[in-house]
Amino acid sequence: MTSISVRRLQKELTEIQNEGCPVGINLLKADDFQTWFFTLEVMGDSLYQGEAYTLMFRFEPQYPISSPAVQFVVSHDKQAPIHPHVYSNGHICASILGSEWSPVLSVVAVCVTLQSMLASCKKKERPPDNDRYVRTAPDNPKKTVFHYDDDTV
Amino acid sequence: MSSREPLWYCHECHAEMRPLMVPDPVCASCHGSFVEKMENPTDDPRQFGQEDDPFTILGGNNPQMDNFLMGLQTLMERGMNPNNRTPGAGGGSGMTFEVRGSNGRTIRMGGANTLGRGPDRPPRPPVPNMTDFLGSGPSSPGPRHGNDGPTIGGVLMAQYLTALLGGRDPGLGNAESGRMGDYVFNQEALDQVITQIMENSNSHRPVPATEDVTENLPRDVLTEGSPMLEKDCAVCKDQFKLGTDDPDEQVVITLPCKHPFHEPCILPWLKSSGTCPVCRYALVPQPDQHGSPPHPGSSPSGPSGSGRPPYSPGPSERSGHGSGAGLFQSLFGGLTGHGQNHATHNHGTGSPDPRRSPIQGPQGPQRRGSEPSRRNNDHLPGSWSEDLD
Numbered sequence: 188m189t190s191i192s193v194r195r196l197q198k199e200l201t202e203i204q205n206e207g208c209p210v211g212i213n214l215l216k217a218d219d220f221q222t223w224f225f226t227l228e229v230m231g232d233s234l235y236q237g238e239a240y241t242l243m244f245r246f247e248p249q250y251p252i253s254s255p256a257v258q259f260v261v262s263h264d265k266q267a268p269i270h271p272h273v274y275s276n277g278h279i280c281a282s283i284l285g286s287e288w289s290p291v292l293s294v295v296a297v298c299v300t301l302q303s304m305l306a307s308c309k310k311k312e313r314p315p316d317n318d319r320y321v322r323t324a325p326d327n328p329k330k331t332v333f334h335y336d337d338d339t340v
Numbered sequence: 341m342s343s344r345e346p347l348w349y350c351h352e353c354h355a356e357m358r359p360l361m362v363p364d365p366v367c368a369s370c371h372g373s374f375v376e377k378m379e380n381p382t383d384d385p386r387q388f389g390q391e392d393d394p395f396t397i398l399g400g401n402n403p404q405m406d407n408f409l410m411g412l413q414t415l416m417e418r419g420m421n422p423n424n425r426t427p428g429a430g431g432g433s434g435m436t437f438e439v440r441g442s443n444g445r446t447i448r449m450g451g452a453n454t455l456g457r458g459p460d461r462p463p464r465p466p467v468p469n470m471t472d473f474l475g476s477g478p479s480s481p482g483p484r485h486g487n488d489g490p491t492i493g494g495v496l497m498a499q500y501l502t503a504l505l506g507g508r509d510p511g512l513g514n515a516e517s518g519r520m521g522d523y524v525f526n527q528e529a530l531d532q533v534i535t536q537i538m539e540n541s542n543s544h545r546p547v548p549a550t551e552d553v554t555e556n557l558p559r560d561v562l563t564e565g566s567p568m569l570e571k572d573c574a575v576c577k578d579q580f581k582l583g584t585d586d587p588d589e590q591v592v593i594t595l596p597c598k599h600p601f602h603e604p605c606i607l608p609w610l611k612s613s614g615t616c617p618v619c620r621y622a623l624v625p626q627p628d629q630h631g632s633p634p635h636p637g638s639s640p641s642g643p644s645g646s647g648r649p650p651y652s653p654g655p656s657e658r659s660g661h662g663s664g665a666g667l668f669q670s671l672f673g674g675l676t677g678h679g680q681n682h683a684t685h686n687h688g689t690g691s692p693d694p695r696r697s698p699i700q701g702p703q704g705p706q707r708r709g710s711e712p713s714r715r716n717n718d719h720l721p722g723s724w725s726e727d728l729d
Contacts, residue, residue, distance in 0.1 A: 191605075195576055251575060252608045286546055289574040289617045290609055323531045 193252035254288035277326040349385040549614030575605035597621035
């Protein structure tokens with residue numbers, strides 16, 4: 188008996204492999220149904236022109252009932268984009284990854300949303316509470332309950 | 341312990357650890373300095389404080405300890421409540437208390453008070469003293485020495501003293517180092533308090549549907565020729581079909597917003613959030629979120645799940661991608677980073693109660709975003725702007 192997440196992710200993966208990802212989004216690695224990696228670039232005019240980021244998705248067996256844990260990969264050669272809703276440890280404060288997640292959303296839909304979040308950014312800056320958050324942040328961003336109180340950025 | 345190196349014990353974390361030597365040993369996790377090397381097995385710090393009431397070790401029926409605590413109470417009453425203070429000979433308010441040991445010796449402690457001294461200072465409101473703390477405790481303040489004084493329960497005393505000394509107090513929650521109740525003494529402790537508050541806040545969490553609600557949802561068993569067979573379930577994104585391995589997958593639940601799902605797909609979701617995954621129709625009232633119109637609580641976007649956003653969400657969006665384009669609307673709006681769309685959404689707050697939106701949608705359940713083949717402009721429902729803008 189395969190779990191609901193495997194069936195759903197297999198379907199998404201097949202679709203990605205058959206139809207490709209939207210422009211600027213590329214599947215980097217999907218060796219299993221626990222962790223997937225994508226590269227993300229913002230196309231067109233934006234503050235992030237020419238920059239490429241890596242997104243990591245972590246799935247629970249309850250996916251898509253439970254949201255994926257999504258963050259930018261931060262390593263020796265990878266950085267999280269500087270954005271008011273992206274912490275320097277790669278965690279992302281986006282309501283659709285938390286309380287506004289819906290099983291109708293998909294991995295690629297999340298990628299597109301994050302791409303759009305970057306594309307619409309007007310000023311490259313870290314969240315005001317970046318230092319505090321990064322100091323105490325859990326490994327898994329899903330353990331953080333973000334407050335989506337800033338609609339202005 | 342198999343390790344050859346002696347372990348250390350942090351009295352603030354109440355845990356064993358290997359200390360950081362910087363250069364004095366501090367706890368690796370809390371950076372507290374109240375650490376002890378565990379060398380002597382007869383004096384194992386882990387034993388200390390493991391009693392429910394640490395004061396049973398010291399207090400209990402030990403009159404010496406009672407005396408000490410009485411004296412401390414007197415000190416606190418005098419020291420913290422200026423109204424009770426008797427002027428001392430030296431101009432300040434001297435405070436002394438003494439402990440009489442059973443061996444006949446008396447230990448006297450005290451001296452001139454340096455707290456709040458000065459005759460010109462207006463009397464401060466009394467700080468709750470031990471008598472207040474104990475509530476039903478003895479009402480007559482003043483020095484009491486000897487065994488005829490009232491007995492104070494060790495547990496209460498322990499709480500009072502730990503609160504007083506800023507230590508861990510089980511009654512005040514899991515106080516970390518630098519914290520005492522609502523008080524914090526350093527940045528780290530403040531961070532922890534904020535994090536805790538954030539995590540405890542469930543004001544934004546979706547409210548699950550009750551069993552009453554889910555049990556009463558209309559269920560259909562798929563049959564040959566059912567129009568359902570042309571639709572698919574937005575959760576698993578599979579088409580409804582006959583002859584599945586799991587007979588439950590032939591049971592279709594249609595939510596009041598007319599969106600159909602496999603029963604085994606939708607029920608787990610409703611247990612975490614009582615909303616339609618496609619249009620966020622609220623089966624049970626959802627918490628008000630951040631006041632932005634396109635959030636699930638206050639503005640489910642109606643049944644028009646196949647609606648595309650009235651703007652182009654980005655150059656990268658590929659047509660036909662992203663099942664449940666209805667969600668795009670709410671997710672773009674709900675995403676807190678998407679400022680440029682907010683300008684177009686903000687006036688939505690004046691729209692009629694969005695929870696009623698399911699009945700105003702012109703689209704039937706056939707128009708669903710999870711059918712990529714159907715998602716073209718001819719399906720663009722007009723209800724998006726009504727519901728969300």
